[in-house]
Amino acid sequence: xxxxxxxxxxxxxGTGKKITLECSQTMGHDKMYWYQQDPGMELHxxxxxxxxxxxxxxxxxxxxxVSRIRTEHFPLTLExxxxxxxxxxxxxxxxxxxxxxxxxxxxxx
Amino acid sequence: EDQVTQSPEALRLQEGESSSLNCSYxxxxxxxxxxYRQDPGKGPEFxxxxxxxxxxxxxxxxxxxxxxxxxxxxITAPKPEDSATYLCAVQLNNAGNMLTFGGGTxxxxxx
Numbered sequence: 001x002x003x004x005x006x007x008x009x010x011x012x013x014g015t016g017k018k019i020t021l022e023c024s025q026t027m028g029h030d031k032m033y034w035y036q037q038d039p040g041m042e043l044h045x046x047x048x049x050x051x052x053x054x055x056x057x058x059x060x061x062x063x064x065x066v067s068r069i070r071t072e073h074f075p076l077t078l079e080x081x082x083x084x085x086x087x088x089x090x091x092x093x094x095x096x097x098x099x100x101x102x103x104x105x106x107x108x109x
Numbered sequence: 110e111d112q113v114t115q116s117p118e119a120l121r122l123q124e125g126e127s128s129s130l131n132c133s134y135x136x137x138x139x140x141x142x143x144x145y146r147q148d149p150g151k152g153p154e155f156x157x158x159x160x161x162x163x164x165x166x167x168x169x170x171x172x173x174x175x176x177x178x179x180x181x182x183x184i185t186a187p188k189p190e191d192s193a194t195y196l197c198a199v200q201l202n203n204a205g206n207m208l209t210f211g212g213g214t215x216x217x218x219x220x
Binding site for chain 1: 141143145150151152153154155158196198200205206207208209210211212213215
């Protein structure tokens with residue numbers, strides 16, 4: 001079954017740690033996206049990719065970085081986590097409509 | 110500046126009480142308008158895409174319509190399981206496939 005996966009679902013980590021949020025999709029989409037969403041707030045695009053070795057920053061400035069080495073995989077990395085990074089991170093893929101993963105709830109203490 | 114505004118922010122309905130959610134937009138060059146449903150702690154679930162004024166799409170108790178200024182999501186005889194946040198998003202002609210989301214309407218349907 002074609003789907004989009006995110007791991008971990010929940011992560012509680014201390015300040016200064018390096019973290020990587022994983023996102024994988026089995027739908028063969030070239031286009032993938034990362035959004036950030038605080039509770040009760042709008043989704044904001046922080047990164048996107050239109051294919052392998054292509055990454056761009058979104059509308060919302062973010063200290064995170066992304067990579068796209070394989071079509072199905074679009075990980076997001078924070079080199080040094082801070083409490084201000086506490087949020088929900090949502091990955092999506094799609095050529096026109098975007099299909100979302102379940103999200104990673106990140107808490108930085 | 111491109112804007113997407115959803116109203117109301119929250120809506121409480123009794124089971125069976127039909128209503129409509131609004132998504133108004135002021136953008137330059139609309140390519141498409143998307144509706145999503147989001148349950149707490151989960152990612153948005155795709156519902157509909159609308160491309161041109163006058164277009165309508167239906168799925169179970171939901172019907173989405175589009176005009177040149179706004180879109181409505183009509184909910185007919187809602188059930189408690191329809192409780193969720195409904196998001197609309199616009200895709201612009203000059204912005205590739207990127208979506209700009211509204212703030213959402215939190216719908217609560219009481220039995």
